[in-house]
Amino acid sequence: xxxxxxxxxxxxxxxxxxxxxxxxxxxxxxxxxxxxxxxxxxxxxxxxxxxxxxxxxxxxxxxxxxxxxxxxxxxxxxxxxxxxxxxxxxxxxxxxxxxxxxxxxxxxxxxxxxxxxxxxxxxxxxxxxxxxxxxxxxxxxxxxxxxxxxxxxxxxxxxxxxxxxxxxxxxxxxxxxxxxxxxxxxxxxxxxxxxxxxxxxxxxxxxxxxxxxxxxxxxxxxxxx
Numbered sequence: 001x002x003x004x005x006x007x008x009x010x011x012x013x014x015x016x017x018x019x020x021x022x023x024x025x026x027x028x029x030x031x032x033x034x035x036x037x038x039x040x041x042x043x044x045x046x047x048x049x050x051x052x053x054x055x056x057x058x059x060x061x062x063x064x065x066x067x068x069x070x071x072x073x074x075x076x077x078x079x080x081x082x083x084x085x086x087x088x089x090x091x092x093x094x095x096x097x098x099x100x101x102x103x104x105x106x107x108x109x110x111x112x113x114x115x116x117x118x119x120x121x122x123x124x125x126x127x128x129x130x131x132x133x134x135x136x137x138x139x140x141x142x143x144x145x146x147x148x149x150x151x152x153x154x155x156x157x158x159x160x161x162x163x164x165x166x167x168x169x170x171x172x173x174x175x176x177x178x179x180x181x182x183x184x185x186x187x188x189x190x191x192x193x194x195x196x197x198x199x200x201x202x203x204x205x206x207x208x209x210x211x212x213x214x215x216x217x218x219x220x221x222x223x224x225x
Contacts, residue, residue: 069196072163075170076118078192083111097188098181106176114169121158126206128154130222141211147222148214151206 069077086093086108094104132150136143170189177185206217 070159072159074193074196075166075189076114076162077196078189079111079166079169079173080115081192081196082188083108083115086111096184097177098184099177103176103181107173110169110172110176114166118162118165121155122206124158125151125154126221129206129208129218133218133222141215144211144215144218147218148208148211151208151214 082093086104090104094100099107129147129151133143133147136146138146174182174185206221208214208217
């Protein structure tokens with residue numbers, strides 16, 4: 001009887017203790033659920049507010065960090081790439097264009113001479129931009145816009161010259177090739193032009209695509225105080 005009563009007493013204590021320990025857990029779970037619900041409500045409110053602010057906000061000006069190749073720069077870039085391929089993979093280049101060793105060497109020399117002849121015009125572009133900015137009677141964004149027009153006009157002058165010069169280079173290259181290799185070379189140029197135009201390859205120059213980028217460029221190059 002003593003053992004039975006002892007077992008009953010102990011089991012009662014265990015039951016009481018389990019209920020006692022379960023109570024804080026239930027309270028804690030309830031608190032967590034309540035906190036989770038409140039956080040969910042706050043998150044929904046914040047999300048709704050963010051969406052509303054996004055819909056009603058003014059569109060931001062796009063800042064372009066680099067400028068892509070212009071049409072006038074494509075042939076120069078393709079031929080410079082071809083020169084690198086001749087230097088690194090001469091056998092593959094000969095096979096792709098269908099030329100012999102002598103033609104390959106002459107092709108490399110022609111492109112190399114053209115590359116050495118063309119100098120960058122960035123400093124001339126910047127000088128034209130700063131001169132227009134200092135001489136302008138406008139203020140604010142109108143003054144910046146006037147300076148950027150001068151920069152782009154001077155840059156276009158160089159790009160037009162490069163395009164015309166490399167059209168002569170291409171004529172000289174095609175004069176080297178025979179009837180079998182000429183179509184292969186033209187197919188190569190067409191494919192590379194398409195690839196470079198779609199590859200996002202960038203040109204070298206100051207970022208002047210919009211007023212914000214142009215203002216930063218003018219601040220860096222033209223302002224003296």
